[in-house]
Amino acid sequence: MSLNLTILGCHSATxxxxxxxxxxxxxxxxxxxxxxxxxxxxxxxxxxKIGFSKINHIFISHLHGDHFFGLIGxxxxxxxxxxxxxLHIYGPKGIKEVTVLQLKLSKSWTKYNIVFHExxxxxxxxxxxxxxxxxxxxxxxxxxxxxxxxxTEKPKLKKLHIxxxxxxxxxxxxxxxxxxxGKDFTLSSGEVIPNLKLTIEPSKPKxxxxxxxxxxxxxxxxxxxxxxxxxxxxxxxxxxxxLCDKTKHSTAEQAASIASQANVGKLIIGHYSSxxxxxxxxxxxxxxxxxNVELAEAGKRYSIDSFPIQVLN
Amino acid sequence: MSLNLTILGCHSATxxxxxxxxxxxxxxxxxxxxxxxxxxxxxxxxxxKIGFSKINHIFISHLHGDHFFGLIGxxxxxxxxxxxxxLHIYGPKGIKEVTVLQLKLSKSWTKYNIVFHExxxxxxxxxxxxxxxxxxxxxxxxxxxxxxxxxTEKPKLKKLHIxxxxxxxxxxxxxxxxxxxGKDFTLSSGEVIPNLKLTIEPSKPKxxxxxxxxxxxxxxxxxxxxxxxxxxxxxxxxxxxxLCDKTKHSTAEQAASIASQANVGKLIIGHYSSxxxxxxxxxxxxxxxxxNVELAEAGKRYSIDSFPIQVLN
Numbered sequence: 001m002s003l004n005l006t007i008l009g010c011h012s013a014t015x016x017x018x019x020x021x022x023x024x025x026x027x028x029x030x031x032x033x034x035x036x037x038x039x040x041x042x043x044x045x046x047x048x049k050i051g052f053s054k055i056n057h058i059f060i061s062h063l064h065g066d067h068f069f070g071l072i073g074x075x076x077x078x079x080x081x082x083x084x085x086x087l088h089i090y091g092p093k094g095i096k097e098v099t100v101l102q103l104k105l106s107k108s109w110t111k112y113n114i115v116f117h118e119x120x121x122x123x124x125x126x127x128x129x130x131x132x133x134x135x136x137x138x139x140x141x142x143x144x145x146x147x148x149x150x151x152t153e154k155p156k157l158k159k160l161h162i163x164x165x166x167x168x169x170x171x172x173x174x175x176x177x178x179x180x181x182g183k184d185f186t187l188s189s190g191e192v193i194p195n196l197k198l199t200i201e202p203s204k205p206k207x208x209x210x211x212x213x214x215x216x217x218x219x220x221x222x223x224x225x226x227x228x229x230x231x232x233x234x235x236x237x238x239x240x241x242x243l244c245d246k247t248k249h250s251t252a253e254q255a256a257s258i259a260s261q262a263n264v265g266k267l268i269i270g271h272y273s274s275x276x277x278x279x280x281x282x283x284x285x286x287x288x289x290x291x292n293v294e295l296a297e298a299g300k301r302y303s304i305d306s307f308p309i310q311v312l313n
Numbered sequence: 314m315s316l317n318l319t320i321l322g323c324h325s326a327t328x329x330x331x332x333x334x335x336x337x338x339x340x341x342x343x344x345x346x347x348x349x350x351x352x353x354x355x356x357x358x359x360x361x362k363i364g365f366s367k368i369n370h371i372f373i374s375h376l377h378g379d380h381f382f383g384l385i386g387x388x389x390x391x392x393x394x395x396x397x398x399x400l401h402i403y404g405p406k407g408i409k410e411v412t413v414l415q416l417k418l419s420k421s422w423t424k425y426n427i428v429f430h431e432x433x434x435x436x437x438x439x440x441x442x443x444x445x446x447x448x449x450x451x452x453x454x455x456x457x458x459x460x461x462x463x464x465t466e467k468p469k470l471k472k473l474h475i476x477x478x479x480x481x482x483x484x485x486x487x488x489x490x491x492x493x494x495g496k497d498f499t500l501s502s503g504e505v506i507p508n509l510k511l512t513i514e515p516s517k518p519k520x521x522x523x524x525x526x527x528x529x530x531x532x533x534x535x536x537x538x539x540x541x542x543x544x545x546x547x548x549x550x551x552x553x554x555x556l557c558d559k560t561k562h563s564t565a566e567q568a569a570s571i572a573s574q575a576n577v578g579k580l581i582i583g584h585y586s587s588x589x590x591x592x593x594x595x596x597x598x599x600x601x602x603x604x605n606v607e608l609a610e611a612g613k614r615y616s617i618d619s620f621p622i623q624v625l626n
Binding site (some may be wrong): 013014015016017039040041043046047063064065068069070072073076079081092094095097098101102105106107108143144162 | 326327328330344352353355356359360361376377378382383385388389390393394405406407410411414415418420421446456457
């Protein structure tokens with residue numbers, strides 16, 4: 001298991017009884033990220049049994065309520081649950097000021113550190129990196145400053161081909177590290193055993209791109225080229241492209257066009273406007289342009305290790 | 314129907330799947346008030362079919378998240394639904410700054426006016442009054458500046474005793490206003506017909522006191538004396554009075570003691586700590602001091618026109 005995505009909410013504008021605003025829980029290469037945090041996200045996390053203590057990094061795309069109003073409640077709950085670990089929050093400039101003001105007014109300073117990473121660039125930039133995963137911004141175009149996020153696994157070490165290795169008594173376990181790193185092995189006779197014979201290629205690093213609210217923006221294609229999975233908003237159908245222009249959102253067809261141009265493995269769409277009763281219409285419209293489309297639905301969990309993507313629940 | 318109370322949420326600290334933070338919807342003498350607004354309140358309002366457009370006045374007791382974090386989402390949703398009427402918000406100083414900052418950051422200024430009534434007095438004061446209802450603050454004692462609210466119907470006009478009136482041809486419909494206001498009627502003969510004979514006493518004005526988070530504070534008793542219904546928090550049982558002292562909350566027994574001293578008609582308790590599995594323990598403890606106790610539960614609607622209070626659902 002290297003990449004799972006759980007949809008906590010995927011509707012636009014206002015929370016309703018069975019329509020939750022945007023939030024996603026991403027597990028990638030044993031890292032655990034929360035992406036966007038609309039009102040009620042902490043309740044959705046409890047409902048779908050997402051461990052609060054696993055979350056150390058939260059990425060907020062923009063400061064509209066349906067992507068952000070649940071953040072202060074989650075921060076507060078972490079405090080009530082006696083969290084001690086640092087919490088890193090990535091989001092537009094201003095996210096620190098409003099969070100700190102709310103904590104101040106409630107006299108509820110957290111005992112854990114909150115590390116704010118405020119964003120203001122309009123160019124894609126590396127904002128997180130460790131030995132497992134890197135995260136880059138995807139500059140989007142909406143009514144307020146907005147970023148999507150590209151999550152990419154770091155290249156993995158090669159795996160050992162134990163059966164072949166055992167043919168050479170001279171290769172010791174202390175040599176394994178070099179083999180995993182791609183080095184050939186030279187026997188005492190001088191014979192060179194090529195690394196290819198002693199190792200198995202690791203699986204290709206997986207990647208996931210989250211593109212929240214944006215107008216049709218084909219200049220993001222180079223950034224998200226060939227990702228395994230793209231989440232891209234599709235707020236309207238093309239019958240209301242006028243509303244897309246006005247509100248800076250995308251149609252299902254436009255989302256699919258981005259997926260097609262970027263040659264992604266799979267497209268997941270969401271952020272449906274409440275004016276539509278049947279979200280299958282979004283899938284049908286998208287599939288006129290790009291075949292591999294899934295509809296985001298709260299509680300759905302996608303396992304992205306193998307294609308076709310498995311919907312787990 | 315002059316006074317109905319719908320519980321939207323009644324648990325403390327953090328929202329859980331089936332435990333919603335504080336919010337209540339009060340209908341009193343054809344006025345409609347929202348009291349406190351924890352995260353998820355707008356979803357609860359939709360669930361229990363509370364018309365958004367009826368709400369013109371919101372009373373926030375204090376700025377802890379479980380009483381307040383749902384407010385910005387509700388304000389935002391009112392905007393999305395094209396509200397035009399003014400919205401009056403009563404709450405502690407600071408509520409304007411944090412609301413305005415969030416609207417500014419999201420570039421989502423509402424088209425309707427928000428009128429903030431910021432409170433900072435430690436004495437009970439009249440904060441709302443029209444021809445139907447008055448609202449006074451109830452200064453409480455919590456970890457941050459906190460008010461309860463006392464809602465009182467205005468005295469109603471007397472009703473006409475038509476059968477008796479009809480015995481006097483000289484009494485015309487244009488005299489009815491004076492009769493309702495309590496005036497006697499003087500016949501042309503000089504005979505005075507006492508008002509008591511011509512009218513029926515109106516029902517006694519109803520009153521409801523909402524006391525959110527507070528330590529045991531008997532000096533509120535004169536303010537809430539003889540109210541028909543008192544909501545008073547009861548976060549802990551008396552086995553954990555130490556936690557009440559530390560967090561400035563009340564036990565069920567303390568809430569009942571306030572009810573008893575104030576000679577209220579009925580006590581509703583809520584704001585249960587998640588450490589207790591069986592909320593009936595709160596009722597049992599309270600009833601050792603005061604008999605007429607109801608447990609607040611989300612979705613319960615109390616009709617307070619006649620005793621015993623009817624729980625409608």
